[in-house]
Amino acid sequence: MVNQTFGDIDKLAVNTIRCLSIDMVQKANSGHPGAPMGCAPMSHVLFTRHFKANPTDSNWLARDRFVLSNGHASALQYSIYHLLGYNISMQDLKDFRQYKSKTPGHPEVGMTEGVEVTTGPLGQGISNAVGLAIAEAHLAKTFNRGDYKIFDNYTYVICGDGCLEEGINYEAASLAGHYKLGKLIVLYDANGIQIDGDVEIAFTENVCKRFEAQGWHVQEVADGNNDLEAISKAIEAAKAETTKPSLIRINTTIGYGSQNQGTEKVHGAPLGNADVAFSKKSLGFNPEEFFVVPEEVQKLYNDICQSGMDAQKEWTRMYEKYSEEYPELAAEIERRKQNKLKEGWEEKLPRFTANDAGAATRKLSHDVLNIVCNELPEIVGGSADLSGSNLTQWKGSVDFQADASGLGSYDGRYFHFGVREHVMAAIMNGIHAYRFGFIPFGSTFLNFINYASGAVRLSALSKHQVLYIMTHDSIGLGEDGPTHQPVEIIPNLRAYPNLFVMRPADGNEVSGCYMKAIKSRTTPTVLCLTRQGVPQLEGSSIEKTLKGGYILSEPETTPKVILVGTGSEVSLCVESAKILNNEGIATRVVSLPCWEIFDEQSEEYRESVFPKNIPVLSVEAASTFGWSKYATASCGIDDFGVSAPASQVYKHFGLVPEVVVEKAKKLL
Amino acid sequence: MVNQTFGDIDKLAVNTIRCLSIDMVQKANSGHPGAPMGCAPMSHVLFTRHFKANPTDSNWLARDRFVLSNGHASALQYSIYHLLGYNISMQDLKDFRQYKSKTPGHPEVGMTEGVEVTTGPLGQGISNAVGLAIAEAHLAKTFNRGDYKIFDNYTYVICGDGCLEEGINYEAASLAGHYKLGKLIVLYDANGIQIDGDVEIAFTENVCKRFEAQGWHVQEVADGNNDLEAISKAIEAAKAETTKPSLIRINTTIGYGSQNQGTEKVHGAPLGNADVAFSKKSLGFNPEEFFVVPEEVQKLYNDICQSGMDAQKEWTRMYEKYSEEYPELAAEIERRKQNKLKEGWEEKLPRFTANDAGAATRKLSHDVLNIVCNELPEIVGGSADLSGSNLTQWKGSVDFQADASGLGSYDGRYFHFGVREHVMAAIMNGIHAYRFGFIPFGSTFLNFINYASGAVRLSALSKHQVLYIMTHDSIGLGEDGPTHQPVEIIPNLRAYPNLFVMRPADGNEVSGCYMKAIKSRTTPTVLCLTRQGVPQLEGSSIEKTLKGGYILSEPETTPKVILVGTGSEVSLCVESAKILNNEGIATRVVSLPCWEIFDEQSEEYRESVFPKNIPVLSVEAASTFGWSKYATASCGIDDFGVSAPASQVYKHFGLVPEVVVEKAKKLL
CATH class of the missing domain: 3.40.50.970 (Thiamin diphosphate (ThDP)-binding fold, Pyr/PP domains)
Known part of the structure; x- marks a missing residue:
């Protein structure tokens, strides 16, 4: 001693x-x-x-x-x-x-x-x-x-x-x-x-x-x-x-x-x-x-x-006795210590057809959280005081609060982080660093992830599997205006090494993104989700989403132009492609929910999605910075947003079928 | 009343x-x-x-x-x-x-x-x-x-x-x-x-x-x-x-x-x-x-x-009397109120030839600050506790401190912001918002501008002319390692609307960048400066820098390949081009200190720098994200950095002439 x-x-x-x-x-x-x-x-x-x-x-x-x-x-x-x-x-x-x-x-x-x-x-x-x-x-x-x-x-x-x-x-x-x-x-x-x-x-x-x-x-x-x-x-x-x-x-x-x-x-x-x-x-x-x-x-x-x-020897002896007395708890400890996910949770992820009702992707995310948080107790998380907007509080969740507070309990898993985006992210990193298989998530409006950039960087650098559930991901939030409308944020995030930036377009893609995020044990993920409703798309699936990008719809003849979008703009691509195809311009639509995952696919696959000889027009309600990687031209927002109802803001920035169609024609 | x-x-x-x-x-x-x-x-x-x-x-x-x-x-x-x-x-x-x-x-x-x-x-x-x-x-x-x-x-x-x-x-x-x-x-x-x-x-x-x-x-x-x-x-x-x-x-x-x-x-x-x-x-x-x-x-x-x-009437009467008694002070008030810069300051900016001694661009920035801060009293600024590293404390500067503190005076113009990057940026915005022609600057290591992102966004959105003097701008800082080596930061910043991101390569470019930044009364600027020394380049000038990008050196015959770099990597381009030219591969070198300004130039000028039929290899000690806009291929860093002496880190990431030359040859 x-x-x-x-x-x-x-x-x-x-x-x-x-x-x-x-x-x-x-x-x-x-x-x-x-x-x-x-x-x-x-x-x-x-x-x-x-x-x-x-x-x-x-x-x-x-x-x-x-x-x-x-x-x-x-x-x-x-x-x-x-x-x-x-x-x-x-x-x-x-x-x-x-x-x-x-x-x-x-x-x-x-x-x-x-x-x-x-x-x-x-x-x-x-x-x-x-x-x-x-x-x-x-x-x-x-x-x-x-x-x-x-x-x-x-x-x-x-x-x-x-x-x-x-x-x-x-x-x-x-x-x-x-x-x-x-x-x-x-x-x-x-x-x-x-x-x-x-x-x-x-x-x-x-x-x-x-x-x-x-x-x-x-x-x-x-x-x-x-x-x-x-x-x-x-x-x-x-x-x-x-x-x-x-x-x-x-x-x-x-x-x-x-x-x-x-x-x-x-x-x-x-x-x-x-x-x-x-x-x-x-x-x-x-x-x-x-x-x-x-x-x-x-x-x-x-x-x-x-x-x-x-x-440690003494503790191990205690743990062995505990394991005998509480075999289920001990088994759970072992599972989590080894970073193993329970089996079968993926099957419960919702799947949709184009006939299903559309919804905001934040709402679809909520539906997924209601499932995965109940399946996987290692998921813990909360919101920086936007629970009702981020839709992150899952059914049956208990607040993490001091037992003495009367407001929750230490075994609760939902956090009211307060308006503290930066420490929310750092706490997520810290919980993950306990090395017990935790999958922490935090949420706020996408625009305010920039308050947390210092810690987001460390999530990526230190390989912390944490989930940033970021809603209100574009000008689609409307009236709150440019202070709340992310524009540069999406390319900002795409520039990080070891960070998945996902922008799902519909229900299947939301499920696919969660599946990938939960299974990626050494990479943090930012989920960019809409405030506004989006339709369920013909041609989407969880499996295709797992490739990061895929052909959502193909014209009857060899495409002359490709429209590629992410998130809420994929349906805009679909709408625009319909017009183009009707006018005899064979148009492919590609959905690209996650660049980083797409880039991990084989060259053959990537070229099958974007063949070298077909011009590509990207459509995304964000800065066009970075799109030149895939696209010949871009529809996007190279200025800050404006305060107005969402449809008018979309129109202001030319994110409407007429403009997309016109720009696509110029590429022919 | x-x-x-x-x-x-x-x-x-x-x-x-x-x-x-x-x-x-x-x-x-x-x-x-x-x-x-x-x-x-x-x-x-x-x-x-x-x-x-x-x-x-x-x-x-x-x-x-x-x-x-x-x-x-x-x-x-x-x-x-x-x-x-x-x-x-x-x-x-x-x-x-x-x-x-x-x-x-x-x-x-x-x-x-x-x-x-x-x-x-x-x-x-x-x-x-x-x-x-x-x-x-x-x-x-x-x-x-x-x-x-x-x-x-x-x-x-x-x-x-x-x-x-x-x-x-x-x-x-x-x-x-x-x-x-x-x-x-x-x-x-x-x-x-x-x-x-x-x-x-x-x-x-x-x-x-x-x-x-x-x-x-x-x-x-x-x-x-x-x-x-x-x-x-x-x-x-x-x-x-x-x-x-x-x-x-x-x-x-x-x-x-x-x-x-x-x-x-x-x-x-x-x-x-x-x-x-x-x-x-x-x-x-x-x-x-x-x-x-x-x-x-x-x-x-x-x-x-x-x-x-x-x-206001009463105040105006007082101000008129004051103007009579203190005409020089009143003239200065009028000048600054009208956002007018004093004449002649630009002529004092240092100019260099390739024979002049090289230096770290942070040091060259210090030399410029010593001039402009003494010429223009509307420049006020400081560091988030890295004065000696950022080299922002100009000769003769007085600390802004409470008069009662004995540490300085309210008429001082140098700020010790403490380790508070975020409020430093917000204070810069606030000083500018006083609408009296202030040009505030703040400084820290480039990597830590991400602590201030929330306020940097508002600099750009609100058109605050503020200067972010960010040193240690790459892996060139060496041993401090990945937590201090910016990688994604430069493309992050380039994605913002209304923000100049400048990465000068030598003394002339540092002078040119300051000239542009000081004259841009509605756009904030981020100056990315090296910790390590760089040579003075043949072919650089203040005037060329003001175009955002330019041909630094041209081979004797029509170029077959273009090497484009920024900041400390421009000299690496020069070195690599020398090898290529010696091997009979006509190589142009382009320096691109500021993309946003370059993009403002006429299409004709831009195409004269990057003709459509010549392949371009970009060389920058940062994430390659975004370079596809100009470059056919890129040498850069698509991972986080490493802790080691700078030369070894450069080597680790292939930012050395042999690798650049090899990649350039592949483009032919």
Whole structure:
């Protein structure tokens, strides 16, 4: 067992972490030494005295979660993980920030064991942590029985001033306080410095009082450089507080021990050889030696690792007994842990014929959610205060709310995120990052996904399977006008790597899009859905939708022109093609609900849809940017929208059969 | 003079506003009646007892500024502006939300007199207001002399819970408190309802305490439905508080007077005929009559209008005397008011030859800023805590800081925005919206412009001439890795209407881009600048840059292939073309710093650059999305980046001469 008091060995360990971080940054000739040096004490205390983890099995379900929200301090995370026994060798530390190393510039999930979420863009980590804490609260309430605390972990965050200035962190803090996430503990590295200088030049709010106003339990540690015991006691108190998330403000010195400690100079560049030597000396290390871990420090960390292994063994014994007593729950845990979907859910997806009544695709989406959310309990989600417009609240859903609130329960799966699009997305990422097969979704008007772009990017980069259910996807929303009508948003999204942008045209395509989105376990999806009604189309099917694009209707003779549309404009293509075909101009209609999936098909297939010699006119109620990839010419919107009833807005932008027909004729 | 006490006539006026708003929404069969009905009392008090404006001259420099941050309450703004005598007729009210009307769904600057900023996307308005208040503080300090208070206006905001949940509002509040913007006054419509229901389901933070923690003066009005005097006294106290921005929490009932008052049902849809009648009756109006303004109410508002006209006259007399005493200052005011740039500044822009030393384009940008910021005092700007990296702090710049802070002065023009990209952009929009010829800029790493997307969209939509100086514009930033390397960002931005996306290749192009950006008075610009050095190119010039794209180098014989690049990849094109030309493959190099400007050139010019029969290979260290518009094939990055030294990352993605040459050969 590790001693719960602190002594010289702890001081040595802290300075070991500092010196490793210094050496990493210096060798890479790039990186951030200041934050690791300042945060070494709190990290050492956290990981040696409180953190529950088994470094030899970083997938242990019951592990505490750690998020380094100030991801630029990555050298700290890597060096302490190396000491703890994660699969990070001394050579990996030496390869910091090098090509294909396990130790990239900022922590990236999937690159390094023990890294739960990708951080670096400020404010994201602390927001992901709210998602991780939500996942824990939800699973504990759903699966724990009696004394079997299968899910029972804390979520720890280290963050700096930068994270606490970003808008997203306030949204995160507000929601975490609202949800009373008592097992979320944030260690705030208050070093008084940001890149431009003293935080006093830009950030003078009373952070502690702000967090209190947001429903947090707040403590302060006066000397975070040396008072390890105070840090430990504060963490202990935070753990004991079960109804509020905790912020511990820990006053530190950036670059502690270096010549320029306490200034922005030590933030974002190597210390340089002279200051490396100076720092080593001041920290009691030999300035001539690099990448040094004193034996007794490694021994201490080995003990921590051992106690983590023991803890997992103990938990596994409990889990085995639980599995005997609750075999169905255990089977469900196993299923979800392995990312397996239940069988048979796809068969329940609705299918339509052209005789079925049309509907808005948001309404058709609602019908699908009513099915899949009841089939797949790993789907959790909600809306940024537009539930009634997004139609995302499925039949029988229970609100996720603090049990004590009387408004719902932690085993609820529907979220009222409030008007907080950015943290909604980051929370989705965080829930997915719990690595328990969750498929989180969030919803708002398509136009406002741009409030969440910072987090959408991380969904794609970190391969989080999350669903953005975005309604009111065009000028078709009408009177709300240009502030609410997306125009550039659809091409914006299509430019992301690893993101499916889907714009289904009818019921079959909505079902097909959900099928693909739910089965794509490493790619996020944006579903763009109409406010207004669309007809059920002749020629659509779930199976064709799964190809991303397909021939919806074919003229009797070889086509002379192709009309390609997405979503609500596919029926406009159909209507226009009818006119053209009647006039003797053989016209094919292609529906292209998802470019990214279409592009994954064989060249042969793609050329069968768009043969090289036939001109193509694209029709989409969005910016035409990007369509030149498939189309010879485009009908679209290369300006912002206007406020008027939808039909008039469509007419204003020439998205009516007469104009489409005319443009198509010009291509002949 | 208007009576400073409140009586029946005021109650009647309040209900007139409510009924007008009800009728507008009902006639449009679309819109939001609840907020106007709840906010009518505070609006009436504000505009009849406090607001300084001349409705017959909405351009009066000294007017108070009003921002309806909950823009969905637009019917409120239009109806009260109609009463006040702005150029909004009763017919305009009847045309609410109709095609080409002056009364669009959400307030749009340029569409309606008296609308200072476009609102609707929540949180933007309150953030723009911080910019408006900054502009006032800056101009007052810069131009006022002795008793001549030429600039001396308040900025008033009405906002609801929605605005106060968005991340951007916290950033705005934090910075407004920091800057001690005593003349910013926010009326918070606390009606306890959001779209999903009671705010208690999602928003339980203590808003008043939160604002106090952020350095605000906070008051509360218990009964905002009826207690007009209390509202007025609170506004009076807020005006008297000069060192802190003010929040007045005004408790109201959404849809006050209607059947479903106090519920989310009255938020976003017409009341319906039955409830319109019910509401009219409960508000003391004839349910059979529509769009009614009682004579005595109009009389009261006419008096307000008259007193506004008188106030402007008085101010004009003062301004005339000031002009005599301070002719130079007055001349400068006139120049800036008329959006005129000083003459001769362009000639000072640096020009380069290929023999000059290369440099990072961020460094070349710094050199330009050192010139233009000293030439043009209307340029104000700063960085979201990356001043030293963005290189935006020009020589001799003074920090904009509260005079009392000792850190700078209100007449300073450099902003340390903190790590707050979103509000930085919204503040830029707000400063520009002061309509005094300001050219605000903001800066961060290009990748993090996506934190600000919500406000960037409004820069473009509202035609705000603002400059986004975005550095570290590609994988060229190297070790910081994929979280910091923009890939999709450049095409993202290119999809916006009315936004120049510029990626200069060398010194001449940097100068040319700034020239174009500064002269484009209704279009925002994003400057994408390198972290790494680039050579000065043979064949570049400021004048060619002004065409958006041009032939940089031409082979001796008719070109067989064209290499087109932007920014740092233009020199890669040059290098590759050299190899190709040496191998006998005549290769043209085109530099395309700004697609939007290039697309504005004549078809003839564009075809002279890209003749139809010559294949084009694009080379850009970004997603290739969109390049099919010009290029036959593309070298780019259709994945996220990697953490490694820049040269290795370039190699990883095939952005090296060998690969470019190989791809170019395939096009022959």
